[in-house]
Amino acid sequence: MAGTRRTVSEAPAPEAAPVPAPLRARYAVTxxxxxxxxxxxxxxxxxxxxxxxxYTHGGAYAFPLQEPHWWLLQHAAKDTxxxxxxxxxxxxxxxxxxxxxxxLREVYEGLCAEAGPGAVTxxxxxxxxxxxxxxxxxxxxxGAGRPRQVLLFSPWLDLTMxxxxxPSLEPFDPLLRTEDLIEAGRLWANGxxxxxxxxxxxxxxxTGLPPVHVFQGGRDxxxxxARLLAERLEAAGNGGTFxxxxxxxxxxxxxxxxxxxxxxxxxxxxxxxxGPTRA
Numbered sequence: 001m002a003g004t005r006r007t008v009s010e011a012p013a014p015e016a017a018p019v020p021a022p023l024r025a026r027y028a029v030t031x032x033x034x035x036x037x038x039x040x041x042x043x044x045x046x047x048x049x050x051x052x053x054x055y056t057h058g059g060a061y062a063f064p065l066q067e068p069h070w071w072l073l074q075h076a077a078k079d080t081x082x083x084x085x086x087x088x089x090x091x092x093x094x095x096x097x098x099x100x101x102x103x104l105r106e107v108y109e110g111l112c113a114e115a116g117p118g119a120v121t122x123x124x125x126x127x128x129x130x131x132x133x134x135x136x137x138x139x140x141x142x143g144a145g146r147p148r149q150v151l152l153f154s155p156w157l158d159l160t161m162x163x164x165x166x167p168s169l170e171p172f173d174p175l176l177r178t179e180d181l182i183e184a185g186r187l188w189a190n191g192x193x194x195x196x197x198x199x200x201x202x203x204x205x206x207t208g209l210p211p212v213h214v215f216q217g218g219r220d221x222x223x224x225x226a227r228l229l230a231e232r233l234e235a236a237g238n239g240g241t242f243x244x245x246x247x248x249x250x251x252x253x254x255x256x257x258x259x260x261x262x263x264x265x266x267x268x269x270x271x272x273x274x275g276p277t278r279a
Contacts, residue, residue: 016065016088023074027084034087034110035103042073042084049081051119051148052111053272056104056135058126058156058251060181061188062092068254072125072153075256075265080272082121085111089131096190097199104135109144117145121272125251126222127188129155133201136209149240150212151268154251157202157225159185159194165224175250176221206232212240213271215264217248243267 019029019040027042055073057065065088073084087107089100111120117139124132129152136150161178170178185194197204202225206212212233216226223244230242245252245260253261253268 014064017067017070020067020070020074023070034106035099037090037103038088039107040084040086040088042086044081044083047079047081048083050083050115051081051121051272052083052085052115053077053121053123053151054085054087054104054108054111054132054135054147056087056089056122056124056128056131058124058128058154059091060156060184061095061097061127062184064088064091068251069125071256072251072254072265075261076123076151076253076268077272078269080269082272092184092187092190097188097192098190100131101134101138101198104131105138105144108135108139108147112145118148120147121149121151122147123151123153124155125153125254127156129153130157130199130201133157133204133212134198136212137197137201137204137206140208147210149210149271151271152212152214152226153253154216154220154222155201155214155226155229156181156222157229158200159189160200161185163224163228166221169221169223172219173221173250174219178221181221202229206238207236209233209236209238212238213243213268214240215243215253215268216245217250217252217260218244218246219248220250220252222250241267 030041032039057069089103122132122135132150161182166178189199195203214226214230243264248260253264255261
């Protein structure tokens with residue numbers, strides 16, 4: 001879900017899409033400010049379980065949350081009783097990874113203090129998927145508490161776009177372009193090595209993570225990296241799953257009218273209701 005054709009160096013970015021009426025009908029929506037950034041919280045009006053999904057949206061780190069992100073969340077969390085927390089991190093080029101992780105750490109610690117880390121699922125799509133997995137790595141390494149699980153939808157795992165299969169994948173992806181992403185990654189890294197595992201989790205040690213569930217389409221520039229991650233997780237005994245839809249485009253789950261999306265979102269709802277707390 002990479003957004004419009006605004007280039008990452010243009011400013012200002014459009015505003016985040018508002019919470020749509022169907023979600024407002026089912027959730028009580030509150031807005032707070034954490035580390036200087038807005039954080040949206042959607043609490044089910046009925047049947048709240050005390051579990052939480054901390055969701056980071058995609059958009060190449062340069063585009064705001066858009067309406068299809070809300071479609072994804074609306075269908076992913078339906079009837080699960082899960083509370084949704086959506087931080088609106090500062091976008092590149094004004095924002096960078098360091099600022100985003102400071103915000104997300106504070107939000108995560110607040111949820112852990114409220115409900116315990118075992119009640120918190122980390123999730124994200126595209127660039128937000130990179131942030132979700134990066135958080136799991138950071139919290140493993142700093143002892144911040146192990147989240148329940150991680151849900152990744154077409155995650156962006158390598159800012160350097162170094163996988164040798166990319167030239168063969170790019171003609172089949174109607175949205176993503178390698179050159180654009182390398183530039184977006186450079187701005188997001190803001191002088192930090194783009195191969196740093198928190199920026200490019202593909203280069204991380206993936207042992208000791210909670211279950212990581214990856215949902216990936218085949219008509220997507222990120223398909224090869226996602227499959228490589230799934231193989232590395234399996235070798236590490238992670239206990240997560242890899243769902244692959246060969247005809248799925250980038251963040252295919254947001255196309256909620258398609259069979260592929262419906263199949264995968266049914267799986268996501270099951271994980272949010274009953275997902276394991278241990279790998």
